[in-house]
Amino acid sequence: MKFVLNVIWLVLCGFWMAVGYVVAGLICCVLIITIPFGIASFRIANFALWPFGRTTVERRDAGAGSCIGNIIWIIVAGWWLTLGHIVTGIALCCTIIGIPLGIANFKLIPVSLMPLGREIVPTDQRFGNGW
Template sequence: MKTILNIIWLFLSGFWLFLGYLLAGLILCVTIIGIPFGVASFRVGRYALWPFGWTAAERHDAGAGSLIGNVLWVLLAGWWLALGHIATGIALCVTVIGIPLGIANFKMIPVSLMPLGREIVRTDSPHPR
């Protein structure tokens, strides 16, 4: 079932969201200071491309640097990536078939706003962090 949902997701919203994260990552990687943000954008973009079977887990070893980085992230790229998830989620919820995909979009908003201090892990992993 995860594979079917991922394929539908890929065509309806995943590819476009992935392109948004890719663009944000490339723009952020222009400066040396922005490289960690660009890497985070690429990581979350891969999650946005194929989300079913994966989840975002908080890292317990993340410190104050992640908090400060997330504040900068929201200002630089997070707010418009979250808007993309909101718009896509609303559009998908218009149809009955798209409701699970729209809900998945809404669940990705916190990750799009604060990706630092989180990692993407498999849902069937025996020991998610």
């Protein structure tokens, strides 16, 4: 079932959301100081392409730098990417078959707002291996 949902997701909104993250990542990689934001954006682009069967968890070793970086990220790119998830989620929820995809879009909002200090893991590893 995850494969079918991922394929539908990819066709309806995953590709375009991933393009948004890649564009944000490329813009962030222009300056040396914002390269960590670009790397986080590319990581989320991969997650936005194929989200079902994976989830995000907080990293225990994330420190104050992640918090400060997330505040800067919200101002620079997080707000616009979150707005894309909200608009796409609402549009998908207008149809019965799109409701699970819309809910998945809404679940991507926290990671699009604050990507630093988070890690993408398979759902079966969410509570195992020290996470």
